[in-house]
Amino acid sequence: MTIAIAMSGGVDSSTAAAILTQKCAPSEPLGNPPVVGLTMQLWNQRRLPQLQGFEEGLEAGRASGRCCSLDDVYDARRVANFLGIPYYVINFEEAFEEAVVRPFVKQYLAGETPIPCSLCNTEIKFDRFIETAVEIGADRIATGHYARIRYDESAGRYQLLAAVDRGKDQSYFLFGLTQHQLSRALFPLGEYTKEQVRAIARSQKLPVAEKLESQEICFVPNRSYHDFIDAYLTEQGGKPRDARGELVASGGQVIGEHSGVHHFTVGQRKGLRVAAGSPLYVIEIDAKKNRVIVGRNEELLKCRCTVRNVNWIRPVSAGQRLEGSVRIRNKHVPAPARIEVSSTSGAALVEFVEPQRAITPGQAAVFYDEDEVVGGGWIEGAY
Amino acid sequence: MQRVYLDHNATTPLAPEVFKAMEPYLTGEFGNASSIHAWGQRAKAAVEEARENVARLLGAQASEIIFTSGGTESDNLAILGIVEAARTRSCTKHVVTTAIEHHAVLYAVKALERQGVRATYVPAGSSGVVDPLDIRRAITPDTVLISVMHANNELGTIQPIEEIGRIARDHGVAFHTDAVQSAGKIRVTAAPGVRLLSLSAHKLYGPKGVGALYARKGTPLRPLMYGGHHERDRRPGTENVPGIVGLGRAAELALEQGHEEASHLEKLRDHLEEQILRRVPCAYVNGGASPRLPTTSSISFTGIDGEGLVIALDMRGIACSTGAACSSGSLEPSHVLAAIGKSREEARSTIRFSLGRTTTREDIDYTLEVLSEVVNRLRSLSPNYKEATGDQLSAISIQK
Numbered sequence: 001m002t003i004a005i006a007m008s009g010g011v012d013s014s015t016a017a018a019i020l021t022q023k024c025a026p027s028e029p030l031g032n033p034p035v036v037g038l039t040m041q042l043w044n045q046r047r048l049p050q051l052q053g054f055e056e057g058l059e060a061g062r063a064s065g066r067c068c069s070l071d072d073v074y075d076a077r078r079v080a081n082f083l084g085i086p087y088y089v090i091n092f093e094e095a096f097e098e099a100v101v102r103p104f105v106k107q108y109l110a111g112e113t114p115i116p117c118s119l120c121n122t123e124i125k126f127d128r129f130i131e132t133a134v135e136i137g138a139d140r141i142a143t144g145h146y147a148r149i150r151y152d153e154s155a156g157r158y159q160l161l162a163a164v165d166r167g168k169d170q171s172y173f174l175f176g177l178t179q180h181q182l183s184r185a186l187f188p189l190g191e192y193t194k195e196q197v198r199a200i201a202r203s204q205k206l207p208v209a210e211k212l213e214s215q216e217i218c219f220v221p222n223r224s225y226h227d228f229i230d231a232y233l234t235e236q237g238g239k240p241r242d243a244r245g246e247l248v249a250s251g252g253q254v255i256g257e258h259s260g261v262h263h264f265t266v267g268q269r270k271g272l273r274v275a276a277g278s279p280l281y282v283i284e285i286d287a288k289k290n291r292v293i294v295g296r297n298e299e300l301l302k303c304r305c306t307v308r309n310v311n312w313i314r315p316v317s318a319g320q321r322l323e324g325s326v327r328i329r330n331k332h333v334p335a336p337a338r339i340e341v342s343s344t345s346g347a348a349l350v351e352f353v354e355p356q357r358a359i360t361p362g363q364a365a366v367f368y369d370e371d372e373v374v375g376g377g378w379i380e381g382a383y
Numbered sequence: 384m385q386r387v388y389l390d391h392n393a394t395t396p397l398a399p400e401v402f403k404a405m406e407p408y409l410t411g412e413f414g415n416a417s418s419i420h421a422w423g424q425r426a427k428a429a430v431e432e433a434r435e436n437v438a439r440l441l442g443a444q445a446s447e448i449i450f451t452s453g454g455t456e457s458d459n460l461a462i463l464g465i466v467e468a469a470r471t472r473s474c475t476k477h478v479v480t481t482a483i484e485h486h487a488v489l490y491a492v493k494a495l496e497r498q499g500v501r502a503t504y505v506p507a508g509s510s511g512v513v514d515p516l517d518i519r520r521a522i523t524p525d526t527v528l529i530s531v532m533h534a535n536n537e538l539g540t541i542q543p544i545e546e547i548g549r550i551a552r553d554h555g556v557a558f559h560t561d562a563v564q565s566a567g568k569i570r571v572t573a574a575p576g577v578r579l580l581s582l583s584a585h586k587l588y589g590p591k592g593v594g595a596l597y598a599r600k601g602t603p604l605r606p607l608m609y610g611g612h613h614e615r616d617r618r619p620g621t622e623n624v625p626g627i628v629g630l631g632r633a634a635e636l637a638l639e640q641g642h643e644e645a646s647h648l649e650k651l652r653d654h655l656e657e658q659i660l661r662r663v664p665c666a667y668v669n670g671g672a673s674p675r676l677p678t679t680s681s682i683s684f685t686g687i688d689g690e691g692l693v694i695a696l697d698m699r700g701i702a703c704s705t706g707a708a709c710s711s712g713s714l715e716p717s718h719v720l721a722a723i724g725k726s727r728e729e730a731r732s733t734i735r736f737s738l739g740r741t742t743t744r745e746d747i748d749y750t751l752e753v754l755s756e757v758v759n760r761l762r763s764l765s766p767n768y769k770e771a772t773g774d775q776l777s778a779i780s781i782q783k
Contacts, residue, residue, distance in 0.1 A: 002698075033698065088694050135761050136694040 003186065004133035005142045006125060007037045007080065007087070009072035013144030014079040014208045015201045016188040020142055021083045036138060037080035037087040039073055040129060042096040042120070043219040048231040078207045088136075092128055099123035101219060105229050108262040111287030112362025115173070115330075116217055122176035122311075130184050140186055147171040148190035149182050158182035160313050160373040165193040172330050175366045175376025176311045226263045245290030247274060250283060250299055258292045261285050267300055267358030285361075301355035302382040307348040307365045310341075310377030314369075318343040324369045326350050328359050328379065334368045348377060384700040387746040391586075391739030392536050392564060392679060393704055397629070398588035398740070404632035405590065408625035416622040417613065426624045433631025437595050440634040441580065442572040449596045449614045450627050454563035454583030455487040457596040460607050460618065461559040461579040462491040462530055466500060468603035469527040477501045477525040479556075481513050481542075482722035484532050488561055489718070492530070501525070509724045511540035511670035519550045529558045533580075534565035537706050537719040537735055538670035539679025541565070548576020557602065563594075567637035568676050569645060578602050584626065588740060589633030593626030640740075648738050649677030655736060655747050656680055662755045669720065669733065683725075683733040687761050692734055695761065699753045703736045 003024065005017045017037055024034035073089055080087030100119045107114035125143060133141045146163035147170050158179055163169040177185070189197055201209035220228045243260030256274040258264065263271065268282045272294060283300055284293040305328070316322070320341045325334035336353040350365055359382035366376035388396070408429060414422030416430045431445065438445045451457045462478070469476055480492050482504045492502050503521040507513045513531060522529070529551050534541050544560050551558035552575065559579035562571045567587025573580055579602060583594040598604055598617070610619025659666050665685035684692065689705040696703060706717040716730035725733070736750070 036698065086698065088697075090690060090694070131764070132688075132691055135688070135691045135764055137698045137757075 001140065002034060002036060002138040003140045003142050004036045004038050004129075004136070004138035006129060006144070007039050007076040008144070009039070009075035009079070009208065009211075010144070010213065011201050011206070011208055011211050012146075012189060012197060014076070014206050015197045015204075016142060016144040017079060017083055017085065018200065018204050018206055019188045020186075021085055033086050035083075035085045036133075036136070037076065037083075037085050038129070038133065039076045039087075039089045040096075040124065041073070041089050041091045041093060042124065043101070044093055045070075048228070048235060075208050075211070082207055090129075090132055092124055095128050096120070096124055096219075101232070105232055107362050108225065108229055109287065111261045111285035113265040113360045114362040115364055116219075118173045118176060118364050121173055122181075126177055126181040126185060130181065140184055142186040142188055144189055145170045145174060145187050146189050146194075147174050147187050149185060149187060157315075158313075161190070162368070162371040162373070163187075163190050168194045171373050172327055172364065172366050172376075175313070175364060175373055177313065178311070179313075182313070226260070229262050243290075245292065247272065248291050248293050250293055250295035255294070261287050261290060261292060264292050266360040281358075297357075300358045302359045303352050303355045305350050305359045305365060305382040306380045307350060307377040308346065308380045310346050310348045310375055312341075312375035314372070314374045316341045316375070318345075322367070322369070322374065324367050324374060326352070327366045327368065328356060329363050332356075334366075339367050339374075346377070348375075385749050386700045387702065387742075387750055389701065389703045389736040389738060389742065389746070389750065391742075392539075392735065392737035394585045394591065395588045395739050396741065397590060398633060398636055400636055401589055401629045401632045405625045405629040408628050412624075414624075416624055417611065426622070429628050429631075430622050430624060433627045433634075436631040436635045436638075437582075438597075440566070440571070440638050441597055443597050444600065446615070447573070447597055447600055449598060449617050450622065450630070451594045451596055451618055452592055452623070453594040454485075454561070454581055454586070456607070457563075457581035457583070457594045458485070458487040458530075458559075458561055459491045460596050460604070461581060461598070462488065462528065463495070463607060464604040464617075465528045465557050465559070465579070465602070466495055467605035473525065473527070475501070475525045476527045477503070477523050478528045478530065479503050479505060479518060479521045479526055480530045481505045481507060481532070483507045483511070483513070483535050483538075483719045484530065485536055485561055485563065488530055488532065505531075507540075507723055510673045511535060511538040511719075511723050512673045513542050513547075515543050515546040515550055518547050519554075522550075522554050522556060526554070526556050529556055531558075531560055532564070533560050533562040533571060534569070534676045534679075535670075535719060536564045537679075537717060538673075538681045538723070539564075539676035539737075540670040541569070541674045541676065544577065545574045548574050550576070551578075552576040564679075565676065567633065567641065568678055570641065573597050573599065579604075584630035584633055587633045587637050590626050590629040593623050593630050595630065644740060645677045648740075648742065651742055651744060651747050652677055652680055652736075652738055654744075655738075655751065656682070658747075658751045659754065662751065663758050666758075669723070669725070678738045680736045680738075681720075681733060682736070683729055684758055685732060686765055687732045687758060689732055689734045692757065692761060695757045696750075696753065699757065701750050701753055703734055705734055 003020055005020055007013045007017055020035045077087055100116050104114050104116045130141050146165055146168040148161040150159045150161055152159050160171060160174060162171045245258055246254045247256035247258045249255050264282050264285055266282055269279060272280055278296060280294045281297055281300055282292055283295040318341055322339045326337040327334040335356055338351045340349040342348055361379050361381060363379050364376050365379050367374040412425055414426035416426040434445045434448045437448045466476055478492055478500060496502050505513055505517045505521050531542050531547050533544055548558050557578045558576055560577055561581045563581055563583045563586055565571050566582035578599045580597040585591040604617055606617050608619055613619050656668050667683055669681040693703055693705055716727050720730035720733060
């Protein structure tokens with residue numbers, strides 16, 4: 001069996017590669033190599049050089065700490081050489097732009113706060129990547145995600161479980177995986193804590209053992225999403241838009257002006273530029289009317305949300321009600337809730353036991369039964 | 384696992400004879416070729432003997448050979464050096480080159496454009512060969528340089544450099560040819576019209592990091608770098624003695640064995656192509672009807688991603704490439720295939736096999752066996768393939 005490991009050049013995927021390499025001895029001297037390292041080239045950092053603060057873009061590829069920078073490819077290659085496994089860079093730039101970057105920009109302009117990582121997982125890492133891995137002769141793929149996959153013999157299907165290390169658990173980003181994808185994937189880090197992973201990297205003397213982690217969205221430098229969106233739209237030939245609109249209090253009165261809905265996210269306090277007696281927060285974004293609605297913190301508390309494009313990992317029937325807990329953003333602790341499977345396909349209604357703050361359209365709502373991911377989808381609205 | 388190396392256009396293995404010739408200069412004979420003493424003299428003698436050998440390969444004089452760090456430096460020295468030298472003669476300058484050059488030429492010309500030099504990129508037709516008349520038409524009174532490669536690195540197509548040389552001479556324009564891919568594979572001579580010619584040691588079984596530029600006697604050339612008086616003031620820096628000795632020996636071997644080797648490799652290459660076309664549906668050879676290097680084969684497989692195919696073949700022990708090694712990773716579709724009118728899709732489905740001195744019939748047969756198996760598997764996985772090819776699935780075509 002040959003396993004293709006997705007290597008980003010970071011500690012996690014490098015350690016995952018090291019663990020696999022140790023576990024998989026070459027099966028036969030003349031066969032395929034047991035572990036192959038692959039790096040997905042997703043975004044050309046030379047594009048939009050203005051975001052990097054470089055003039056010509058010559059240095060842009062060196063921007064560190066982000067995926068697809070030359071440094072990260074260099075690191076991934078160094079680790080692969082260190083482990084003695086074959087290594088290749090595969091280019092998914094076009095697919096990534098189509099499946100991740102464009103929807104990301106579109107959703108922001110529609111007043112939502114998207115999570116490109118989840119889209120990337122379902123559309124690229126566990127779709128195109130699996131496809132390519134199979135093409136080049138691999139049977140399975142592995143990634144450095146903190147999550148677990150278990151095969152439930154009695155039900156004859158795969159389960160997705162949260163990682164043992166709850167602080168690092170990334171199952172939230174993986175809710176979109178299908179049975180086919182789960183059957184092909186391995187998460188070597190799911191049973192380890194971050195500390196253990198770092199310790200393995202150090203004990204094996206991996207060249208990236210001390211590398212710092214990046215928390216950014218890979219193609220957006222410096223976490224400045226609106227700068228990225230503006231630069232991307234300009235690159236795509238869009239004229240500089242006047243995206244300004246009204247800032248409206250929850251009571252309905254116009255109290256100021258905003259610089260474009262894509263500069264805001266639900267729950268945001270900074271950057272509103274209005275004076276008020278008590279702190280103001282974005283409580284809703286109405287892209288159709290180009291309005292940002294602000295109000296008090298309490299107004300952010302909502303009890304229900306509607307979820308679209310739900311992927312059920314555990315089979316359900318229309319109209320079924322489940323008791324479980326729901327996570328509405330990455331670092332959110334899953335909150336007890338009742339989940340109603342809508343009769344219309346792919347939708348669900350979530351009713352929390354306690355009101356939740358800043359349920360944000362565009363983020364994922366992921367349904368858990370204990371540590372099992374039952375399913376998940378995209379938050380459409382909250383009320 | 385059997386290992387087959389079919390990427391000789393990227394680089395060639397060091398010939399054992401070359402290694403043997405270099406060995407003393409990597410060990411005991413470490414002298415600086417510019418030193419007065421005996422160590423220096425022996426190193427100098429070795430460098431000059433190598434110069435004689437390179438000159439002999441090209442039918443040139445030893446004094447016309449400048450040693451450099453490789454093909455890229457030779458191209459840059461020729462192009463930037465000629466245009467820089469013309470600065471004192473004219474205010475407006477123009478360069479003629481082609482759309483299928485190696486990046487070492489293309490990007491040097493682009494750098495000149497940023498400094499105000501005008502440039503014309505003559506296209507090559509679907510044959511992969513530039514029409515000399517198009518070169519002639521591109522010449523203006525301001526033209527100071529024509530740069531046209533000898534053999535294309537991706538297609539292997541051979542450009543009519545004798546004819547272009549004549550045109551250049553008639554117009555009094557300096558002519559440079561990048562012979563990095565052809566030198567050592569086919570006869571390369573400093574034909575009368577050729578003023579400058581680049582070659583690289585590692586493409587002809589010599590070491591990496593050394594090359595040469597032939598500059599005809601009397602060619603005005605400004606150096607790229609400043610330093611000592613090495614290489615007649617045209618290329619400063621302590622001579623890379625072992626590298627230069629390796630290049631010299633490699634040139635000598637190419638002159639001795641070149642012809643015989645070429646006809647042997649051509650037979651193997653033709654066998655490879657014939658069998659691919661016979662066994663693999665919807666495959667075609669690019670530039671197949673043009674005069675080509677005997678070693679090079681550019682083949683498109685409809686509906687296949689070339690990158691995936693190269694990796695899949697590598698996992699089975701076969702080394703080939705999607706195009707120029709220097710461009711991998713950037714993964715823009717090949718500018719060469721675009722220049723000969725291939726679509727993005729066609730360019731993407733193209734891989735290059737390049738044979739060399741050590742290639743055997745067994746290598747080719749193993750490649751054929753694995754290739755047809757891998758291509759069939761990839762196509763069975765691709766939902767687009769049946770759609771794209773419809774019922775011409777059995778069609779076999781050579782693009783003429």
